[in-house]
Amino acid sequence: MDPFFIAASKLRRKHYDECIEICDQLLAKNAYDQAAWFLKCRALTLKCWIDDLEIDEEGMADIMLDENSTAAVPRPGTSIQRPNSSASGGISPAMRPVTRGGRPITGFARPGSARPTSSSGSIEAAIRSQTGKPGTARPVTSSGRYLRLGTASMLSTGDQFIVADKLDMKRMAQKQAIAKALCDYLIYVDHNPKKALELCAEATVVSGFQDWWWKSRLGKCYFQLGLFRDAQKQFESSLKQEDMIPTHIELSKVYIRLDQPNFALNQHKKALDKHQENENLTLALARVNELMNNADLAASLFKAVLQVNPCNIEAIASLASHNFYTDHPEVALRFYRRLLQLGISNVEIWNNLGLACYYAGQYDLCMKCMERALDADDSNGDVWYNIANIAIGMGELNMAYHALKVAVSVENTHAEAYNNLGVLELRKGNVEQARNYYQSATRIADYLYEPLYNSALLAFRTGEMQESYNLVQKALAIFPEHADSKELLKTLKQHFDSL
């Protein structure tokens, strides 16, 4: 039996380690066996491959030292930093809670779906955003993320197969097939975009600038190095050659990084004109729309995705949460049931089902769902917070109080829980305690308007007019259309006028 055939067959059947072993034996016999080298290189690459179209997580330093936005104070709707406000058809924070980055909550957790907005452009915000839980170590830059993804996988690959620094890229680029395998190895296994860039640059010359793949890889290397304008040029040039969907998506990722979401939207739309009903493009378009707070548009796009792929979990989950927050809990309930049918059973789904049941009036089911959510994970602050909300709805204030206490004990940065605790304490007449809770909520989450408004109201009632005025101004800065805050501000102004 030809060992090369077995290695190729093992590779096809994704038995990477066995394939690598056979290739090692072949290479031990003949160190210049290009075919064996090629197979081993591919096996290693596939082993470490990650779908980098899907992950787009910005590192802390990337967010803090972001110098790519074109305008310091962009008009609303032209920047991810300043998405549409609720007045212009966006999502109202009164209806939909926000993530730790200050963005409306999405139905599907993806890296980057919780990018901070400009109002919180501080180090704390950058640290807090995304995962937000204290103690989660995150890489400082996004290339750090790639490296981090690398270190875990590196352990299993053992010794160094290719030493990138010793390669003569000019010579390697002559053999196109080997160069392509090597390029992917450098990007996905070695995480060395600098060397890969060198190779790509040589190889694209060898191919006479006619190979779109090299150009798109050049773009990818530039992207990983943070040179977005160069990446954009390469992707555009690659698209001229061959209209590939991944290139479109990568190009719009560049636009997102440059904080030009409208360009990204246009890019997706152009691509969709050519590739009708493409699932990946529609989904990517929907994500950008969601990032820009165009909730209705995003929802219709998610529906379009479901037309093509009825099993797309992201689309189902996003539609479910959209329906839930636009006051159609019964529709959301159907979507979540569909997810349950698809075989998903975890805290999130049971929690969401429970809430949807509650708001759809199916009170008998909601507590059972919540109990299941707790069975799955009883140290999730959000679940306890929601239980408290249901308890408040049922008039069980004592139970709500205890649930909130549990919520802050399992997750001590749960600002909404602190806020609600404050409200409950105030009902009991513990003014100082309530004020403290509001203050902790504000300290933890400067993107929430509720604790600010609550503190303002409390200050107003205790006669601290100036304090109240300051607080209500802050609340209105976060959520300018909040009717109660406006009302309070008006009363305060009348009060000041009469003095």
Place this chain on the structure above:
Amino acid sequence: MSLLPLSNLKYKMSVFGVKEWWSVQCGTEEEYDVRSMCRMESGNIIVGSLQGIIRGYKPHRGDFSPDDLLFESRLDSILQVEAGLFSHSQQETIAILHPRSLEVSVIANSTLRQVYEHKLQRNAFNFTYGKFGSYNREGRDFICIQSSDGALGFYEQENYIFAVQLPGFLTPGPLLYCPSNDSFLLCNANMQLECYRYARLRDAYTSYQQGQSATFEAEWKIILGEYAQEIRATKRQGNVDVYVLGEHTLFGIKINGSLKIQKKLDYVPSCMWAFEEDSVLIGSFSGHLLVYKNTKLLWAAKMTTIPVAIRVIELEMPGLILSLEEHGKLDVSYLGTSPMPYSVVPVNKTQDYASMDREYRNVINSLSDSPNKLEPSIKLIIIPQVPKTPERDMHTFEGFASDDEGTIVTNVKIGLKYDGDVAKNVCVQIEVPFNIECPDNPIHIEELRGTVNIPIRFLTKPHIPCSHLNVNLNATYFVNESPRVSTVSFRLPLLQVSTLIKPIKTADFKITLKARQTLNQLKEIFFDVALLSPNAITFQLFNGEHVTAIIGKTGERFRIQSSHFHTLWLMVEEICLRVGHEKLAFEEPLPFQDLFQNVDSHFEARKQLKDEEDNLGKLCEQYAAIQKRLLVRFKDKNPAPLNNLDYLLHVTHSQVMARAENVETLQEQLLIASQKLSASINLALLLLRMRFNLDNQSFEVLSRHLNPFVMNGEPGWQEATNVAMTWLLKSVLAKNEKEANAQLGNLSFPTSTEKLKKHITIVCDRLAKGGRLIRE
């Protein structure tokens, strides 16, 4: 209300499972790949394992019965099996590819009979078949074999026709004959799909035979950007002619070489089959079966196995799915609507409102009872045994205060005593002033039963002024899984931070403490110290500061004098502890001037540090800007001249480094300043206490507001103390309504300390006028 976003779950995506129609396990410990299976027109299914065993089956609905096996025989390793008209007879034959031969056989009487065989010169990889060439009208299938080293060999039944070597070849890939334009489609190692016309290949061979150059080129090439796994032609005319399955994408291609469909798959595909027009069946490594029509997902079903080869076949009914698993599980199944073999695990408690209510009541009751019950009477007790004087250690610890005899070390013995059953995970944190170092911190004991004695050592950092000598020990431990804590504090001997020297009579800072009753003699007060003079004692600190106490001849007063204001504190505290502060009185005016000097110098240090940090920030920005510019130059094809940018980068770098070092020095200075301030505040508090006869409670309140613990964070001491003083004036010390409504200051970095000083003075004034810190 807040919904939780679902996390990324991609592979669970089917509602239904496939229904089994017929199934068999082909051998054990055998391996199969994508080309190990074929189906004959007669409905027989042939599978040949890589280990070389070939089997024929004729499935019937229901369970497998031995009759379903047509034949089984052992050959050389089998790379591929295909059924077609490979012989001259009309009978359907099976072509079997071995590494070094191609065998064509027919099934006769439940055995495999060889019709002919081709020996191969090179290691074979795969083959394709079809009616090549325009002259081939008989309807016979010819064979094209791809070898591992990139040669295509052509065979017409028993005859070898010719072979060509592919240009630029590295590894073989999937191969397909396309009858509509009589060409071969090849997926090469360069991520390309190439199309070669049969006629061109033949012409090239002929010219080669005639001795001419035999170059031939592909009809067209397209770069797919992925390595192809499988290539299949559609059976009927549709939007696309050929489907190529990449590693993560499905491509649909017209025969003229245009890319019509790209569909990124969010799972790892294992095999593919094209059927009808524009319909594709894909098996995934997650064990799912997905049916697409025009890239629209029509059906997703869970399979029981992970297929490596898949077909849509017609047996007794159309639309059956034949799948082969890599270890030989051969299944015929169909898409049923039986739910997936997955169900939600039922919660095994019965729930009704009464029981839920009862459970809830129980929880509430246990919560309301808990605090009294849970606090145990048995606690971990810490007993520190502090020596009166420190010892000398000859051979340890560089860089700490020492004299001729060695490093000055206070050896404290700590007794940890737990009378209960067991205290687990005991951790003792030793909290020391900044100028003291404890190398044994922290202490950790896995399990504590009874009593344990642990020696700990304290050393002095000579260059940092001393703010106080108190050491706190905090022990945390677990009893029955619940955390507990106990604390104790003690004072280190004064000689740990100082040495006894001959009395110095002159000094800049002096205060006098009057005795309310006659004091003992100095040698009785300092009974543990060998006095060098009968009525005066001087301690010198390791940074050169000294402090002297002189007792009046008749024992009616103490005079304490020092080279520095803050150093007075150590002696005053020492004397107050030894004599008792109630026996002493302070009647001089409070030394505000000296106190404020320390406040100011601390503030100055803070300001300097802040300015320097700002400068460092600016320099870093400048550095990044230069770096960026350089980067732009370097990646340009035709870079502009550097214009001394490199020099600028170099200079900025050295400036950054210098500033950073500066910041470090300033941080050190700030620490020293805050130690001095801390000591001065302590002194001021003690003097206030003696001057105004504050009781313990009032003293406590005052020291909480005029905080002697100077922390160097944000907000800083000055602004925090200012607010605290304002608060005192606004609340307990307020004279009238107007003052009670005064605004509290904010906690931003102040521009000067004037306000703070004013407020401290006012507070002291009010205290002098009989103001009380505690409301009745």
